[in-house]
Amino acid sequence: MPNKEMGSRALPQPAGIHNRAVLVVVGSFLLFVGAAIAGMLLFLNTQAPGAFTPRAERRFPSPELQTFPEADLTRFEAAQRARLTAYAWVDRDHNIASIPIDEAMQLVAGRGDQAYDALQPAPAPPHGASGGNP
Structure with a gap:
């Protein structure tokens, strides 16, 4: 309607x-x-x-925090200083050695304009020469 x-x-x-x-x-x-x-x-x-069985809770080991950070920093800096001021072999088979950083900076500065040019390869020893007795 x-x-x-x-x-x-x-x-x-x-x-x-x-x-x-x-x-x-x-x-x-x-x-x-x-x-x-x-x-x-x-x-x-x-x-x-x-x-459906609950898993056993695994606890992560707590982080190893530094107990004496000042002493750790002192040891780290001493190790770095010793590494930067000493002579050492990097690769004895290829005759690559590290030298003290001060001496390396003097060598680079002494090269002048050619300081960052590629190094010339070491001359090869003569074929007849040997390190022992002839």
Whole structure:
């Protein structure tokens, strides 16, 4: 029955939904979901028996903190100073050695404009020369 606000339009029809059908569909869906969850739990329990047991808590070791950082820094700086002021072999087979940093800076500064040019390879020893007795 039309009213003034609706004009000539008809009233909406009453819902034709059957409550019993909705309850059967929702109930069967919930039953299916429950059966699926039970099946998955049973499968996991048989195939992976430890899946539901809580894991033992593993504690990470505590970090090793410095107890005397000033002494550690002093030792580190002394080791670096000793390394920078001493002669040592880097690769004895290829005749590569390290020299004190002050001497190295003087050698580089003494080369002048060619300070950073590639070094000339060491001359090869003569074929007849040997380090032992002839």
